[in-house]
Amino acid sequence: MSAAISVRGLRKRYGDVEAVRGIDFEVARGEVFGLLGPNGAGKTTTVEILEGYRERSGGEVAVLGHDPAGRARELRERVGIVLQSTGMYRHITVREALDHWAGFYSRAREVTEVIALAGLEEKAGERVNRLSGGQLRRLDFALALIGDPELIFLDEPTTGFDPVARRQAWDTIRSLRALGKTVLLTTHYLDEAQELADRVAIIKDGRLLAEGAPGELGAGGDERYRVSYRNGDGSLVVEETDDPTTLLHQLTAAALARGERLYELSVTRPSLEDVYLELTADVTPTPPAGVAHD
Amino acid sequence: MTEVAALTWRQYRLERRLFWRNPSAAFFNFLFPLILLGLFGAVFSGNQHDLNVIVPGIAGLSVMSTTFTALAFNLTFLREQGVLKRMRGTPLPAGVYLGGLAASAVTNTALQVTIITLAGKLLFGIPWPRDWPELVLFAAAGVVCFASLGVALSHVIPNFDSAPAYVNAIFLPTIFISGVFYDAASAPAFIKDIAEGLPLKHVIDGLSGAMVTGKGIGDHLSGLAVIAVWGAAGIFLAIRGFSWDQRRD
Ligand SMILES: Nc1ncnc2c1ncn2[C@@H]1O[C@H](COP(=O)(O)OP(=O)(O)OP(=O)(O)O)[C@@H](O)[C@H]1O
Ligand SMILES: [Mg+2]
Numbered sequence: 234m235s236a237a238i239s240v241r242g243l244r245k246r247y248g249d250v251e252a253v254r255g256i257d258f259e260v261a262r263g264e265v266f267g268l269l270g271p272n273g274a275g276k277t278t279t280v281e282i283l284e285g286y287r288e289r290s291g292g293e294v295a296v297l298g299h300d301p302a303g304r305a306r307e308l309r310e311r312v313g314i315v316l317q318s319t320g321m322y323r324h325i326t327v328r329e330a331l332d333h334w335a336g337f338y339s340r341a342r343e344v345t346e347v348i349a350l351a352g353l354e355e356k357a358g359e360r361v362n363r364l365s366g367g368q369l370r371r372l373d374f375a376l377a378l379i380g381d382p383e384l385i386f387l388d389e390p391t392t393g394f395d396p397v398a399r400r401q402a403w404d405t406i407r408s409l410r411a412l413g414k415t416v417l418l419t420t421h422y423l424d425e426a427q428e429l430a431d432r433v434a435i436i437k438d439g440r441l442l443a444e445g446a447p448g449e450l451g452a453g454g455d456e457r458y459r460v461s462y463r464n465g466d467g468s469l470v471v472e473e474t475d476d477p478t479t480l481l482h483q484l485t486a487a488a489l490a491r492g493e494r495l496y497e498l499s500v501t502r503p504s505l506e507d508v509y510l511e512l513t514a515d516v517t518p519t520p521p522a523g524v525a526h527d
Numbered sequence: 528m529t530e531v532a533a534l535t536w537r538q539y540r541l542e543r544r545l546f547w548r549n550p551s552a553a554f555f556n557f558l559f560p561l562i563l564l565g566l567f568g569a570v571f572s573g574n575q576h577d578l579n580v581i582v583p584g585i586a587g588l589s590v591m592s593t594t595f596t597a598l599a600f601n602l603t604f605l606r607e608q609g610v611l612k613r614m615r616g617t618p619l620p621a622g623v624y625l626g627g628l629a630a631s632a633v634t635n636t637a638l639q640v641t642i643i644t645l646a647g648k649l650l651f652g653i654p655w656p657r658d659w660p661e662l663v664l665f666a667a668a669g670v671v672c673f674a675s676l677g678v679a680l681s682h683v684i685p686n687f688d689s690a691p692a693y694v695n696a697i698f699l700p701t702i703f704i705s706g707v708f709y710d711a712a713s714a715p716a717f718i719k720d721i722a723e724g725l726p727l728k729h730v731i732d733g734l735s736g737a738m739v740t741g742k743g744i745g746d747h748l749s750g751l752a753v754i755a756v757w758g759a760a761g762i763f764l765a766i767r768g769f770s771w772d773q774r775r776d
Contacts (some may be wrong), residue, residue: 310618322610
C-alpha cells in the first residue's frame with residue numbers, strides 16, 4: 234500500500250517570506266508522525282498544505298493518493314482535521330454540533346461515543362460560548378473524529394490541556410493508532426512526541442533538520458549514552474560515552490575499591506529534548522527567514 | 528441532487544435555530560425595520576400620501592438589511608471566528624453551506640415583508656397588494672441582488688471590527704437617497720440620478736407598484752434591468768473573491 238502522506242521538495246512562499254524551503258518526508262499508513270520545530274518553523278504551513286487549505290509554491294504532495302490542492306470531497310470524507318486555531322458557532326451545544334457534523338459524512342461515528350472519547354459527557358448539553366479553552370479544544374478533537382477518518386491531522390492538539398486531559402488525549406491518539414489510523418501531529422511538547430510518535434521530523438526555518446524514531450534521533454546517529462552519579466562529596470558527575478558497559482565497569486570497580494557508593498547512578502540516552510535543543514540552537518545566528526507578519 | 532437538497536435543508540435548519548438563539552442579532556436583523564415602521568407610522572399618522580411612501584420604502588429597506596447587511600456581517604464574523612475554515616475542512620460542499628446561510632437570510636426577508644404588508648393593511652390604511660406576482664418578483668429580485676452583493680462586500684471587509692463601518696457606509700446613504708423615508712420624486716436631480724443607478728430605488732418602485740400605485744411589472748422593466756445588472760456583478764464578485772480564512776493584513 235502506498236504511503237498515507239508523501240511530501241517531496243515542498244516549498245511555500247508568502248510574498249518575500251519563504252516559509253517552507255524544500256521539505257521531504259513520508260508517513261506510512263497506520264503511523265503516528267510528529268512534526269516538531271520552533272515557532273515559525275513552517276509546521277502549520279506544511280500541515281495546511283496537506284489539508285488542502287493553502288496552495289504550495291513548489292514540490293509534490295500526495296495525501297491518501299490525492300493531490301490535496303484538488304480538494305476532492307472523497308478525500309475530505311477520509312480526513313479529520315484539528316486546526317491550530319479555529320472557532321465554532323457560539324450558540325450551538327456540543328451535542329448539536331456533533332450531530333450536525335455527523336451528517337456531513339457518509340460513515341459517521343456514534344455521537345455519544347465520540348462525546349465520551351473526547352471527555353465531554355458532562356458538557357454535552359452546554360453551549361459552545363460557555364466552554365473553557367480546554368473543553369473547546371476537546372470539541373475540536375471530537376469534531377475531527379466524528380467522520381471516522383483514516384487520516385487525522387492534529388496541529389498542536391493538546392495546547393491548553395490540563396495534565397489529566399493531556400493523558401486522555403494521548404490515550405485517544407493511541408487508540409486511533411491501534412485502529413490502524415494514520416496521525417500527523419505537530420506539538421511543542423517533546424514528551425508528547427516521544428510518547429506518541431513512531432517517527433518525528435524536526436523542522437526549522439522551513440528546512441528539515443532530522444527525521445527518525447524519537448529514541449534513535451541522535452545527532453549523526455552515533456550511539457551516545459550519558460552516565461551520571463553523585464560523588465562521595467555529593468557533587469554531580471556526568472560523563473558521555475559510546476561504550477557504557479566499559480565505563481560502568483570502570484566506575485563501579487573504582488568505587489568499590491574506595492569503599493564508596495555511586496549515588497543516583499543512571500545511564501540514559503540523550504532524550505528527544507536534548508536532540509531537539511541541540512539541533513534547533515542558533516549556533517551562528519542564521520538570517521531570519523524574512524519579515525514575519527505581526 | 529436529493530442529497531444536496533437534504534444537506535442544504537439541514538444546514539438551513541441549523542442556521543434558523545442558531546439565529547433565534549442570538550437575541551441581539553435577531554433584534555437588529557429582524558425587529559429594527561419593524562420599529563422604524565412603527566416610528567414613521569406614528570409620525571406620518573393621518574397623512575396617507577406619506578404612509579403610501581414609507582410602507583413600501585421600509586419593505587425595500589428590509590429586503591436590503593436582511594440580505595446585504597446580514598450576510599456581510601455574518602460572513603465577516605464567521606470568517607474571523609474560523610467557522611468558515613472549519614466548514615471547509617469537512618465534506619460539506621461549499622455551495623450547500625452558503626445556500627443554507629442565504630436561505631436563512633431570505634426567510635428573514637419573507638417574514639419581514641409579510642409583516643410589513645400586514646401592518647400596511649391593518650395599521651396604515653394601505654389596501655392588500657394589488658399585484659402579488661409583482662410583489663414576489665421584486666422582493667425575489669432584490670433578495671438575489673442584495674444577497675450576492677452582501678457576500679461580495681464581505682470579501683472587502685478586513686475584519687469584524689470594521690464591518691459596521693463598511694456596511695453602514697453603503698447601507699445608510701443608499702436608504703436615504705433611494706426614497707425609503709420620503710417620496711424620491713421630491714429629491715434634487717443629482718440625488719435622483721445616483722439613486723436611479725442603484726438597485727434599491729427600483730426594488731422600492733416595484734414594491735410600491737405592487738402595494739400602492741398599481742403600476743405593473745411592465746412599467747418597471749428598466750428598473751428590473753438595473754437590479755439584474757447589479758445582481759450579476761454581485762454574483763460574479765461573490766464567487767470570485769470568496770475567502771474562507773481570516774485576513775492577515
Ligand atoms: N498567511 C501567512 N501570510 C504570511 N506569512 C505567513 C502566513 N502564515 C505563516 N506565515 C509565516 O510563515 C512562517 C511559518 O509559519 P507557520 O505558521 O507555518 O509556523 P509554525 O511552525 O506552525 O509555528 P508555531 O509553532 O508558532 O505554530 C512564519 O514566519 C510565519 O510568519
Ligand atoms: Mg503552527
